[in-house]
Amino acid sequence: MTKSELVEQIKxxxxxxxxxxxxxxxxxxxxxxxxxxxxIQFNKAIIDATAPYCVGYKINTAFYExxxxxxxxxxxxxxxxxxxxxxxxxxxxxxxxxxxxxQYAKTxxxxxxxxxITVAPYMGRDSVDxxxxxxxxxTIVLGLTSxxxxxxxxQQKLANGQFLYESVLEQVASWGTPEQMMFVxxxxxxxxxxxxxxIIPHHFILVPGVGAQGGSLADVTHFGMNASVGLLVNAxxxxxxxxxxxxxxxxxxxxxxxxxxxxxxxxxx
Amino acid sequence: MTKSELVEQIKxxxxxxxxxxxxxxxxxxxxxxxxxxxxIQFNKAIIDATAPYCVGYKINTAFYExxxxxxxxxxxxxxxxxxxxxxxxxxxxxxxxxxxxxQYAKTxxxxxxxxxITVAPYMGRDSVDxxxxxxxxxTIVLGLTSxxxxxxxxQQKLANGQFLYESVLEQVASWGTPEQMMFVxxxxxxxxxxxxxxIIPHHFILVPGVGAQGGSLADVTHFGMNASVGLLVNAxxxxxxxxxxxxxxxxxxxxxxxxxxxxxxxxxx
Numbered sequence: 056m057t058k059s060e061l062v063e064q065i066k067x068x069x070x071x072x073x074x075x076x077x078x079x080x081x082x083x084x085x086x087x088x089x090x091x092x093x094x095i096q097f098n099k100a101i102i103d104a105t106a107p108y109c110v111g112y113k114i115n116t117a118f119y120e121x122x123x124x125x126x127x128x129x130x131x132x133x134x135x136x137x138x139x140x141x142x143x144x145x146x147x148x149x150x151x152x153x154x155x156x157x158q159y160a161k162t163x164x165x166x167x168x169x170x171x172i173t174v175a176p177y178m179g180r181d182s183v184d185x186x187x188x189x190x191x192x193x194t195i196v197l198g199l200t201s202x203x204x205x206x207x208x209x210q211q212k213l214a215n216g217q218f219l220y221e222s223v224l225e226q227v228a229s230w231g232t233p234e235q236m237m238f239v240x241x242x243x244x245x246x247x248x249x250x251x252x253x254i255i256p257h258h259f260i261l262v263p264g265v266g267a268q269g270g271s272l273a274d275v276t277h278f279g280m281n282a283s284v285g286l287l288v289n290a291x292x293x294x295x296x297x298x299x300x301x302x303x304x305x306x307x308x309x310x311x312x313x314x315x316x317x318x319x320x321x322x323x324x
Numbered sequence: 325m326t327k328s329e330l331v332e333q334i335k336x337x338x339x340x341x342x343x344x345x346x347x348x349x350x351x352x353x354x355x356x357x358x359x360x361x362x363x364i365q366f367n368k369a370i371i372d373a374t375a376p377y378c379v380g381y382k383i384n385t386a387f388y389e390x391x392x393x394x395x396x397x398x399x400x401x402x403x404x405x406x407x408x409x410x411x412x413x414x415x416x417x418x419x420x421x422x423x424x425x426x427q428y429a430k431t432x433x434x435x436x437x438x439x440x441i442t443v444a445p446y447m448g449r450d451s452v453d454x455x456x457x458x459x460x461x462x463t464i465v466l467g468l469t470s471x472x473x474x475x476x477x478x479q480q481k482l483a484n485g486q487f488l489y490e491s492v493l494e495q496v497a498s499w500g501t502p503e504q505m506m507f508v509x510x511x512x513x514x515x516x517x518x519x520x521x522x523i524i525p526h527h528f529i530l531v532p533g534v535g536a537q538g539g540s541l542a543d544v545t546h547f548g549m550n551a552s553v554g555l556l557v558n559a560x561x562x563x564x565x566x567x568x569x570x571x572x573x574x575x576x577x578x579x580x581x582x583x584x585x586x587x588x589x590x591x592x593x
Contacts, residue, residue, distance in 0.1 A: 117425070155346070
């Protein structure tokens with residue numbers, strides 16, 4: 056999916072919601088088997104129920120890898136079930152030296168045909184370039200994350216006066232175009248979106264941390280939106296585990312619909 | 325394997341070589357099928373041939389993931405073939421928010437019973453802690469990597485006068501003990517080992533970048549060794565792809581043996 060196709064979907068649906076399939080087998084609702092087959096059954100029901108209210112799905116690879124080979128099969132089956140109208144993200148946070156990053160890019164752009172993958176920037180340009188070599192895909196680089204640990208390094212001041220995350224945004228943005236690159240900025244940092252938008256005015260920002268982690272959708276939208284919306288706000292647990300009973304799909308749809316409603320209001324403001 | 329058991333193996337063998345199983349199917353030698361079964365056949369032969377000369381194996385997960393489900397099976401089979409006398413590392417460079425890192429830790433410490441995993445520090449303490457919760461395993465955190473891109477962020481000066489990688493080493497070292505934590509420092513940065521050892525005198529350092537990437541074993545050893553040796557020097561391509569003919573195992577053994585001989589001399593110096 057291209058950037059303009061994504062923007063089109065957002066305008067069509069008046070929603071910039073991404074649903075995170077962080078499908079923890081321990082949290083599967085009553086009646087769903089706590090194994091990889093159960094994950095597939097659950098994800099398919101969640102996707103079917105929430106698709107009208109979101110424009111993308113983010114698969115958190117950790118929850119699938121931890122089920123071994125069956126988990127990998129569940130990831131494939133879940134990805135295959137996502138409609139082509141929806142943007143797909145492998146939330147994998149990979150990054151290594153060039154020949155190794157090239158293998159990760161192959162994994163998540165070819166073997167598993169995601170539209171995008173999240174990438175950790177610590178190893179620098181030659182660790183990111185192999186992902187950018189796929190100009191028809193999106194490389195989503197960690198900028199400022201939503202967790203407390205973002206203070207340890209991301210929010211350290213550099214000698215040049217920037218925060219590390221600002222240097223990451225600025226440098227990485229120069230390595231590719233907004234047509235193939237996005238950044239992760241956590242919703243819990245909504246106040247920082249204003250200065251962040253000065254560094255990356257045109258990029259889409261993937262925003263985790265709304266919902267379970269406590270970020271405010273209104274603040275993120277107010278400070279983070281650009282001319283083409285430029286936001287994909289992710290909610291995982293707050294949507295997919297809205298109920299742990301057999302009304303789980305219905306309740307997930309209701310939770311996604313609530314986000315979409317709020318987004319519609321915010322977009323028209 | 326505990327730290328003292330690892331040190332014992334190093335002293336027994338007079339080698340601190342780790343062989344990197346970066347098994348790229350495109351580079352498999354003549355006569356080995358270019359698929360996941362070929363990877364298993366190749367890795368078993370490489371492990372059998374090199375085990376006398378090394379104390380550990382590092383499996384680069386990217387090269388297995390890029391073969392999909394069959395690749396995951398090849399990773400399991402290769403890990404299972406490594407003798408219990410050898411330290412095993414999942415070179416996976418994972419790192420995410422707490423509940424997600426916990427899944428990665430489960431994957432590489434339980435589902436695949438590695439002794440250690442490499443972890444990227446960008447997301448900070450709560451992204452590393454779930455790995456450290458396994459006190460009988462090793463969390464190997466990226467410090468200063470061997471690639472050119474290490475200049476982009478790792479070698480940036482902070483406002484406090486440290487390089488970012490120095491702050492990473494110092495902070496991360498305070499989150500656990502040298503009995504459960506190691507750091508990655510690339511061999512191409514041998515001159516920096518002296519100052520690095522002032523920050524982390526007691527930790528093992530996993531050193532990639534000898535061989536194909538051009539780092540010097542003598543320099544690394546001179547500047548990096550501590551009282552319990554404290555080094556695991558990794559060679560991947562230079563050992564496993566020493567020949568692309570059917571003498572590949574023999575030539576891999578010869579390459580590993582050369583490293584081990586040089587290490588023996590360096591240890592006795």
